[in-house]
Amino acid sequence: MSGQKIVVLGTGGTIAGTSAQAGDNIGYTAAQVGVDELLAAVPGLQVLAGGALVAEQVAQIDSKDMDYAVWRALALRCAHHLKDPQVRGLVITHGTDTLEETAWFLQEVLDTPKPVVLTCAMRPASALTPDGPQNMLDAVAVVLAPGAAGVMVVAAGEVHGARHVQKIHPYRVHAFNSGDAGPLGWVEEGRVRLVQNWPLAQVKYVHDAIENIANPGEWPWVEVVMSHAAASGKAVDALVREGVQGLVVACTGNGTIHHSLEAALSRAQNTGVRVVRSTRCTEGQVLPKPGDLLPDSQGLSPVKARVTLMLDLLRAD
Ligand code: ASP
DSSP: OOOSEEEEEEEESGGGOBOSSTTOSSSOBSSOSOHHHHHHTSTTHHHHTTTOEEEEEEEEEOGGGOOHHHHHHHHHHHHHHHHOTTEEEEEEEOOSTTHHHHHHHHHHHOOOSSEEEEEOOSSOTTSSSOSHHHHHHHHHHHHHSTTOOEEEEEETTEEEETTTOEEOOSSSSOOEEOGGGOOSEEEETTEEEESSOOOOOOSSSOTTHHHHHHSOSOOOOEEEEEOOTTOOSHHHHHHHHHTOOEEEEEEBTTTBOOHHHHHHHHHHHHTTOEEEEEESSSSSOOOOOTTOSSOBOTTOOHHHHHHHHHHHHHHHO
């Protein structure tokens, strides 16, 4: 049975950011405050968690700089703590910029029925009205919610599943949504009101994923390219010459691609590069048609399709 301990893994971000002036919500430096200090600054958090809150600093970065070394360390620490029967679930503090990518990465690699809740802030810890403390309280409330399972993002009172969540605004506090899918639910005064099922661990990629990730070798090189007016195939040809192993195309509309870019992608595919189509539209997904030459991302956004393709290639190595 699940235990009562909640482990909070700190990775940095604006939630741990500070600025010289309290009123400055953009001129700050991310990843300055340790996760211990962040927890200590949230009134009522220890009480809500029942006193068993354990903090661990896994990284201290601006999440725009997220890299494979941090993902590897984070996934391994998550797997380690999730195995502990005393641990009820995890909270991860993270920057907002690449939050959805880390959430999807963890959803793909962690094989657990326990909740893993990422949270963040749009305003630094030193702001006049920081959003981090409430988000932290809400994240702990989600871990404690009966039946909570899977990788989620909690921000601005909303609970989102890793599959659909996207950062959709560069400034406002309400910066995330899940497009057509909508949020899984809300946290209201510490209570979770769920309108969709909890997201469970994926079964497709989890087998041996952690072992693959623990391996200190290079991870496959996968890039995102975009189709747009006057697109050419030059960037794709150059990437193929440099040894790229996978390409995700952020296509126009329903998976359509400028003919010059498409020709280059077809050449790339013929040389063994894996190519996947996603859409640059922020809602909906590519609807496949008979005879499509390039597979679609099955509803994943370009950046999440990149994660999945990278993990596919990692398994195939
Ligand atoms: N650049 C910051 C980060 O992602 C932005 C934020 O956290 O809101 O780490």
